[in-house]
Amino acid sequence: MHHIWKLILIGSILLNLIAIWGFFHYIKYGGSPLGELKRKLTGSTKQVTPKIPYLDDNNRIIAKIADGEEDSIRIVFFGASITRRWDFEKYFPNINLVNRGVGGQLVPSMMARYKRDVIDLQPKAVIIKFCSINIRPHMPLSVLQDDMMMMVQLAQANQIIPIVSTIIPSGKPEATIGDFSVVGTLNQFNDWVRQYAAENTLDMIDFAKAIGDEKGFLPRDCSVDPVHVNDKGYLILTEAAQPVIDKVLGLK
16 A cells, blocks of 8 residues: 555656646747647647638639629728627628638737738728727737738728728726726727828728717627627627728718
8 A cells, every 4th residue: 555655656746747847848938738748758740730711712802803703892801809700791781891800819910911811802992990909018009000000001002992990999897907007098099090090081980989988988788798799889880880981982
């Protein structure tokens, strides 16, 4: 019996040493400690290549453009999770909107796919929409501002009409992160967007003004969580976007 407990103790020490090694390897190199342990034990170095969102659909549109078959009167809606969940066929049944929303993406990642998801598709216009997940202590507003200006300039250089938009406010539970004011910083960015659009004669959709409550929060009855909107919220956002889209397409 004594020997069994001794073996258990030795096994426990070994497991703890492996866990500590994995933890420090994770800190130093990133990645998964369990994945690294599996690689060490099996000798496997196989890496999984992540799938590129919308790649097949982009290739389909590009091929149709080359054959002269694709409708040139279309708009790319470029954003993150709120865009991704937006049912364009339901809310914009008579407009050719191409959904290029990727959930959870911050602006630098959006910038990295801007060419393939916007420029290469040669739309008439692009709606540029950032999400409130970007408003964090580690994300300077200058990064968001610079990337929005770059997206606008790239669109214009490729004869695409840029439509900028304000960021939809988050719910009250997301108002602060420690001593960092999410709502205050978000309002600051939205004020900049309005001024930037006015100074450069850009079309703008003011989502924040349309859906925010009197204190600048996402109303509870318009949301499914502190960040994402429900059907009522999407209806409000649609009503805010529709006149701008109609103007750009010459429908009003």
